[in-house]
Each structure stands twice: as structure tokens, then as C-alpha cells.
Amino acid sequence: MLRARQFLPLFLALLISSAAYAAALTLTSSSVDQLGGGEGNVNRYYVRVLSASITVNSNAFNNQITGGSVTVASTVPGTYVVTITVTTNAGTRTYTTTAALSTTPATITFTITPLSYTAPGVTISVRAEPA
Amino acid sequence: MKWIATVLLIFSISFTFISLIAAYSVYMPVAAVDPLAVKPEMSYSLGKNNVPGDQNEVRNVALSVSGTTVTGATLQFHKRTPGLYGVRTTVTLLDGNGNTISTGTACQFYAGTGTRTATITSFTPPVSIDSVYRVNVVIQRVGSC
Numbered sequence: 306m307l308r309a310r311q312f313l314p315l316f317l318a319l320l321i322s323s324a325a326y327a328a329a330l331t332l333t334s335s336s337v338d339q340l341g342g343g344e345g346n347v348n349r350y351y352v353r354v355l356s357a358s359i360t361v362n363s364n365a366f367n368n369q370i371t372g373g374s375v376t377v378a379s380t381v382p383g384t385y386v387v388t389i390t391v392t393t394n395a396g397t398r399t400y401t402t403t404a405a406l407s408t409t410p411a412t413i414t415f416t417i418t419p420l421s422y423t424a425p426g427v428t429i430s431v432r433a434e435p436a
Numbered sequence: 437m438k439w440i441a442t443v444l445l446i447f448s449i450s451f452t453f454i455s456l457i458a459a460y461s462v463y464m465p466v467a468a469v470d471p472l473a474v475k476p477e478m479s480y481s482l483g484k485n486n487v488p489g490d491q492n493e494v495r496n497v498a499l500s501v502s503g504t505t506v507t508g509a510t511l512q513f514h515k516r517t518p519g520l521y522g523v524r525t526t527v528t529l530l531d532g533n534g535n536t537i538s539t540g541t542a543c544q545f546y547a548g549t550g551t552r553t554a555t556i557t558s559f560t561p562p563v564s565i566d567s568v569y570r571v572n573v574v575i576q577r578v579g580s581c
Contacts, residue, residue, distance in 0.1 A: 348471050350475075354478035354479075358496030364514055366486075426483040427481070429480045
């Protein structure tokens with residue numbers, strides 16, 4: 306027959322393992338809660354483009370767009386790959402750069418191969434993705 | 437029987453380590469995950485006219501925000517067609533589905549040619565910049581404001 310003192314280490318080991326597992330699960334659960342709560346405020350980002358500007362090579366009607374600038378912010382600070390796409394009826398130009406964005410707007414100046422500024426106008430798209 | 441207790445003890449200790457490894461292995465720091473894009477892109481459309489008596493073009497536009505609410509806009513356009521006439525400026529804010537969610541308008545008389553500034557002081561209804569996916573800027577020559 307086993308005596309009680311022989312089972313004491315076994316009971317202690319089971320008790321410790323149960324406590325450790327429970328503690329680990331508690332920590333994991335709290336981390337998941339933080340992740341779920343944080344996604345709304347920390348991990349989900351909105352790009353805010355507050356201004357867009359173009360520069361042209363002349364004031365003639367048949368002028369060309371040679372570049373411009375945009376003011377960009379992101380709700381989640383970090384380093385982003387910013388892609389600026391300029392489109393008119395004459396074609397499309399793309400400019401890509403890496404920028405540190407935060408809630409404070411940052412100005413990004415870009416240059417492109419000249420693109421005819423035709424009617425009815427130009428579309429400037431700004432896309433930012435985590436670097 | 438003593439060997440049974442020894443085996444159980446070894447098993448318990450092993451179970452402890454396995455439990456710890458299994459439990460902690462699901463933990464992933466938030467900082468290790470890239471931000472999730474909700475609105476990764478915005479676009480601006482700047483108008484250029486090509487009708488008799490109106491060949492003006494927009495050069496830039498800047499939105500004013502208070503907190504996250506869009507409160508106004510300032511734009512510059514090149515007044516190419518000479519003369520004194522009214523120019524109505526309309527800035528339309530669109531959502532991700534292309535629906536208009538807010539509009540701001542200004543109208544003023546301008547003379548001569550060159551770069552001119554128009555200021556829109558309010559948008560109706562007020563919207564958050566985070567709801568705006570596209571900004572359309574249109575200028576139009578008008579007979580009266």
C-alpha cells in the first residue's frame with residue numbers, strides 16, 4: 306500500500322501544475338481582451354489626406370502636371386509606404402515613398418513625369434500601407 | 437508500488453512544463469502585428485473646365501478639421517478666362533461607396549486672371565474626416581452668386 310507521504314510530492318506537483326496552467330490561461334485571456342479592445346484604437350488605422358496640390362509647368366490651357374504635394378496623417382503612428390497616383394484623361398503617373406506618419410499631418414512632396422492636365426480634371430489618390 | 441508514485445511524479449512534472457508551453461505559446465504581442473487598414477486610401481479630384489468662357493482649373497485644396505470633423509476648405513484655382521464674373525466652388529465629400537455625405541459651397545466674384553483663392557466655411561452635414569474617402573472639387577463660372 307502507498308503511504309500518504311509517498312503521494313505528497315505527487316499532490317504538490319499536480320497542485321503546482323494546475324495553478325500554473327490557470328495562471329497562464331488568465332494571462333492569455335487578458336492579452337486577448339487587450340487585443341480585442343486595442344484593435345479599435347490602436348491596430349485599425351485610417352489614412353487622412355487633408356490637402357492635395359499640384360504644380361504645373363505653365364498657365365497655358367494645355368499645361369502639364371509635374372508634381373505636387375499632399376498632406377497625410379494616420380490614426381496609427383508608424384512607417385508607411387505611401388503611393389500617390391495622379392490620373393487625368395491623358396494617363397496615370399505613380400510616385401511611391403516611405404514616410405513616418407502620425408496623427409500630425411505630414412507634407413509629402415512629389416514629382417512625376419509631366420502629365421497633361423486635361424479637362425475635366427485630375428484625380429490624386431493617396432494610399433498608405435504599413436512598411 | 438513506489439515505482440508507480442515515481443512515474444506519476446515524473447508525469448506530473450512533465451505535464452507542468454507541457455501545460456506552460458502550450459498555454460504561453462498562444463500569446464502574441466500586439467506590437468508584433470501590423471496595423472489593420474480600415475481606410476488606407478483617400479483621393480482628391482480637382483476640376484478643370486473646358487467650355488467657352490470658362491477654362492479655369494483647380495490647383496490645390498486643403499480641408500480644415502476640428503478634431504476629426506471637417507469644418508471647411510480652402511482652395512486655389514487658376515482663373516484663366518479673363519473678366520469679372522462669379523465662380524461657384526463646390527467641394528463634395530464622398531464615402532467609400534461613392535455616395536455624397538457632405539457638401540460645401542462658396543461663390544464669389546473674381547476679376548482678371550491668375551491664381552485665386554476660394555474659402556468654404558462650412559460643410560453640411562458635418563462629417564468626420566475618417567468617413568471621407570473621396571473629395572471632389574468643382575468650380576463653375578456663374579452669372580450671379
